[in-house]
Amino acid sequence: MASARDRVLDAYETLLIEQGSAGATLDAVAAAAEVSKGGLLYHFSSKDALAKGLFERLRERSEADAGLMRRSPEGPVAYYLLTSVPGNESPIGLTRTYLATLRIADASPTGAAARAALAGVDADGLAALVEEIPDPVLAWLVQLVGDGLYLRTLTGAPLTGGVSVDDLLDRLRQIIGPARSAATG
Amino acid sequence: MASARDRVLDAYETLLIEQGSAGATLDAVAAAAEVSKGGLLYHFSSKDALAKGLFERLRERSEADAGLMRRSPEGPVAYYLLTSVPGNESPIGLTRTYLATLRIADASPTGAAARAALAGVDADGLAALVEEIPDPVLAWLVQLVGDGLYLRTLTGAPLTGGVSVDDLLDRLRQIIGPARSAATG
DNA sequence: GTCTATATTGCGATAGAC
DNA sequence: GTCTATCGCAATATAGAC
Numbered sequence: 001m002a003s004a005r006d007r008v009l010d011a012y013e014t015l016l017i018e019q020g021s022a023g024a025t026l027d028a029v030a031a032a033a034e035v036s037k038g039g040l041l042y043h044f045s046s047k048d049a050l051a052k053g054l055f056e057r058l059r060e061r062s063e064a065d066a067g068l069m070r071r072s073p074e075g076p077v078a079y080y081l082l083t084s085v086p087g088n089e090s091p092i093g094l095t096r097t098y099l100a101t102l103r104i105a106d107a108s109p110t111g112a113a114a115r116a117a118l119a120g121v122d123a124d125g126l127a128a129l130v131e132e133i134p135d136p137v138l139a140w141l142v143q144l145v146g147d148g149l150y151l152r153t154l155t156g157a158p159l160t161g162g163v164s165v166d167d168l169l170d171r172l173r174q175i176i177g178p179a180r181s182a183a184t185g
Numbered sequence: 186m187a188s189a190r191d192r193v194l195d196a197y198e199t200l201l202i203e204q205g206s207a208g209a210t211l212d213a214v215a216a217a218a219e220v221s222k223g224g225l226l227y228h229f230s231s232k233d234a235l236a237k238g239l240f241e242r243l244r245e246r247s248e249a250d251a252g253l254m255r256r257s258p259e260g261p262v263a264y265y266l267l268t269s270v271p272g273n274e275s276p277i278g279l280t281r282t283y284l285a286t287l288r289i290a291d292a293s294p295t296g297a298a299a300r301a302a303l304a305g306v307d308a309d310g311l312a313a314l315v316e317e318i319p320d321p322v323l324a325w326l327v328q329l330v331g332d333g334l335y336l337r338t339l340t341g342a343p344l345t346g347g348v349s350v351d352d353l354l355d356r357l358r359q360i361i362g363p364a365r366s367a368a369t370g
Numbered sequence: 371g372t373c374t375a376t377a378t379t380g381c382g383a384t385a386g387a388c
Numbered sequence: 389g390t391c392t393a394t395c396g397c398a399a400t401a402t403a404g405a406c
Contacts, residue, residue: 004389018292022206026382037383039390047382103288105339107203119342136348137356144353147336148329154290157304163321168329171322175360189371210399222401224372232400 005043007033009057012050013100021104026050051110055117058097062121065094069128076128077142077176078169084146085165086153094121099153133176142172190228192218194242197235198285206289211235236295240302243282247306250279254313261313262327262361263354269331270350271338279306284338318361327357 002010011032015024026047030040044050065083068091072079082088089095098121105114126143133139145168152159159165187195196217200209211232215225229235250268253276257264267273274280283306290299311328318324330353337344344350 020206020289020291020296021208023291023293025380027380036391038392041383042389042391045383102339104205105341106205106208108208111205115341118340122337122340122342137352140348141330141353141356144330144333145326146333148332151332151336152307154287155303155307156290156300157307163325167322168326171326211401212399221373223374226401227371227373230401 004033004035004039005053008035008040008043008050009053012054013096016100016103017096021106024103048110051104052113054097054101054104055113058094058101058117059120061090061092061094061097062124064092065090066124066128068092069125070131076132077172080125080129080142080146081149081165081169081172084149086149086156086159095150095153098150102154138176142176145172189218189220189224190238193220193225193228193235194238197239198281201285201288202281206291209288233295236289237298239282239286239289240298243279243286243302244305246275246277246279246282247309249277250275251309251313253277254310255316261317262357265310265314265327265331266334266350266354266357269334271334271341271344280335280338283335287339323361327361330357 001007008029011029012024015028015032019028026037026040029050030037033040040050044053069076069079074082083090083095098118101114101118105111105118122143125146126139129139129143130136133142149165186192193214196214197209200213200217204213211222211225214235215222218225225235229238254261254264259267268275268280283303286299286303290296290303307328310331311324314324314328315321318327334350
């Protein structure tokens with residue numbers, strides 16, 4: 001069994017994703033992690049400390065995921081887009097941690113820390129994409145497409161009307177291909 | 186001054202966007218709308234009814250915004266992308282209503298209604314984009330780029346490293362241009 | 371149509387046993 | 389390191405005056 005600390009963060013993520021900030025109470029997190037509220041508060045001394053634990057995990061996973069992108073046999077672009085598709089998450093759980101953090105990215109001081117951590121994920125991802133697509137406009141375009149797919153994990157909107165993610169990936173490859181050669185050679 | 190009902194929905198949106206579902210309490214909404222809690226509960230008999238009022242407004246604004254897209258002199262694509270940029274919102278407030286609804290799109294029954302309303306916005310937007318870009322893959326790609334920009338309104342991540350939205354729009358026009366002619370003949 | 375007052379529940383956090 | 393018990397406060401919602 002995972003450490004109590006990790007189980008607490010897992011439960012916190014799940015509740016944030018499934019029920020939003022209103023549902024992620026200390027009671028609910030403790031119950032889902034199968035520890036008592038006192039046990040939870042031993043590891044994270046306040047709700048704010050719990051949120052900061054989530055941001056730290058997000059930074060760690062972002063760094064690790066950027067490494068996976070770079071070492072991925074299909075390349076950073078395909079890795080980024082495929083792991084952005086609802087249901088096709090990053091193997092180390094970055095997607096879940098990202099979506100959970102999004103839920104508490106509000107205008108409060110803690111929310112500002114959340115947004116800073118999310119901005120770090122964006123920067124890590126773009127840096128890895130730029131290694132495959134030197135053209136900064138195209139790299140950003142690819143990232144935005146992936147982020148649009150991310151958003152659909154939240155809205156649950158169907159992947160639209162007869163067009164598959166593979167079609168999308170093929171088209172993006174056509175767009176990137178010539179531009180890449182132009183930029184690199 | 187706007188009607189009490191509209192002021193309540195405006196306040197609810199603002200609180201959801203700025204403080205998330207935990208901050209959008211009936212007390213806080215009533216205070217921000219400058220009505221008493223009793224006055225609020227006259228117009229919306231419960232918190233759930235308030236949420237449903239938001240979803241109804243989202244559907245209305247989505248329909249109206251799709252009309253603006255179609256009549257926009259610069260075309261649906263430019264309209265969609267420009268109003269997706271953080272700070273450059275839809276003139277009828279669709280962006281705000283969309284982001285507020287996103288905050289309560291959780292796994293609850295109410296959240297399911299939220300996601301259904303959001304999926305409707307996606308469908309309306311795509312339908313308007315397809316009128317300018319008949320190729321469904323390209324139309325979806327443009328929408329996803331816009332959605333990625335939307336997401337940045339939530340994360341507050343900087344519009345990245347030296348690349349402007351105008352650069353992005355120009356590049357998208359290059360990509361769409363030939364494909365559009367090819368598709369339309 | 372809008373208000374005050376209040377019942378009731380659930381929250382975050384503390385104290386202290388084991 | 390994990391638990392139970394409890395305090396103080398804020399939440400939703402109701403009742404009823406104006």
